Amino acid sequence: QEGVVSAERIDSLLRLFDTALEALDHAAVRRLLLESVQGYAPRNGIEDHVWLEQDKILAAETASSSVH
Numbered sequence: 001q002e003g004v005v006s007a008e009r010i011d012s013l014l015r016l017f018d019t020a021l022e023a024l025d026h027a028a029v030r031r032l033l034l035e036s037v038q039g040y041a042p043r044n045g046i047e048d049h050v051w052l053e054q055d056k057i058l059a060a061e062t063a064s065s066s067v068h
Helices: 007-022 026-036 049-067
Strands: none
Touching: 007 026
């Protein structure tokens, strides 16, 4: 059975998430999720898959250009 969250609490959480996301504060986002989502139990750290992929591409381009 799911818990009920008041509209005021949801508004408050959304503002907190917005602030944390604007500041790129991953630790705050994770903390907010842990505190506000019943049953949220992450098994891994927070990863930015887009950044990781871009970093791989940049590394490959750099390696390729240094070979020539």
